[in-house]
Amino acid sequence: MPNKVKQAWQDGHAVINGWLAIPNGFSAEVMAQAGWDSVTVDLQHGVQDYLSMVACFQAMQVHPVLPMVRVPWNEPGIVGKVLDAGAYGVICPMVNTRAEAEAFVSYCRYPPAGKRSNGPIRASIYGVGTSYQATANEEVLCIPMVETREAVDNLEAILDVPGIDAVYIGPSDLGFSMGLPPILDREEPQIMAIYERILTETKRRGLRACIHCFSPAYAARMIAMGFSLVTIANDSGLLLGAARAAVQAARKG
Numbered sequence: 001m002p003n004k005v006k007q008a009w010q011d012g013h014a015v016i017n018g019w020l021a022i023p024n025g026f027s028a029e030v031m032a033q034a035g036w037d038s039v040t041v042d043l044q045h046g047v048q049d050y051l052s053m054v055a056c057f058q059a060m061q062v063h064p065v066l067p068m069v070r071v072p073w074n075e076p077g078i079v080g081k082v083l084d085a086g087a088y089g090v091i092c093p094m095v096n097t098r099a100e101a102e103a104f105v106s107y108c109r110y111p112p113a114g115k116r117s118n119g120p121i122r123a124s125i126y127g128v129g130t131s132y133q134a135t136a137n138e139e140v141l142c143i144p145m146v147e148t149r150e151a152v153d154n155l156e157a158i159l160d161v162p163g164i165d166a167v168y169i170g171p172s173d174l175g176f177s178m179g180l181p182p183i184l185d186r187e188e189p190q191i192m193a194i195y196e197r198i199l200t201e202t203k204r205r206g207l208r209a210c211i212h213c214f215s216p217a218y219a220a221r222m223i224a225m226g227f228s229l230v231t232i233a234n235d236s237g238l239l240l241g242a243a244r245a246a247v248q249a250a251r252k253g
Helices: 004-010 025-031 050-060 076-084 098-108 123-127 132-139 149-153 155-159 171-177 189-204 216-225 235-252
Strands: 015-020 038-042 066-070 089-092 141-146 166-169 208-213 229-232
Touching (some): 004 015, 015 025, 015 235, 025 038, 025 050, 038 089, 050 066, 050 076, 076 098, 098 141, 123 132, 149 171, 171 189, 189 208
Parallel strands (some): 015 038, 038 066, 066 089, 166 208, 208 229
């Protein structure tokens, strides 16, 4: 199937992305019905493993969300496996240099554009009537994370790597690397200046900028600022927030 996130971007729409930390197909199925454009399984900081990721993909497949993954690290084995399982986009943490970005792109792309090994055991079911291998390099989103001072220092070099579709800001680690508290919805002038620079440099190259947010209001602000994809919290955080609000409302009543 075509990449719906790419289509939304081409049509001038921002994408609202869900985030799965809970390793359970049923919770993924519930999340997939909430109206997200895409839903990302978090293999880095979530409680997910490879098999729970596959179960989440299977549960979400009947709903109109695009399945993506944040891998735990910039390593070819796991990047290839999440793509073979059916991920339509890969978000990679801690990409700090041009060389690291080049390596990541090579793990996402089949030859001659990269060195991804052939074996799309589950992803090939999306290629019914066509060849998955013939379209994968075009359809798969390759999204390195910019989340350290070093990555910001090397921003233009990273963005100039052929094959990158977007960059994803990790506000918590970005602030942490600059001696600030590790939070999401940042307001520090120096951080906002970095956001503006990323938006300017991605737009100049025809790329997209993505960001992880905590609140819906901040996510809406980031869309207005120019971000093409915003993530709102994660499933466990949204569950806790809704449950806590329900308990507090009942006690007040």
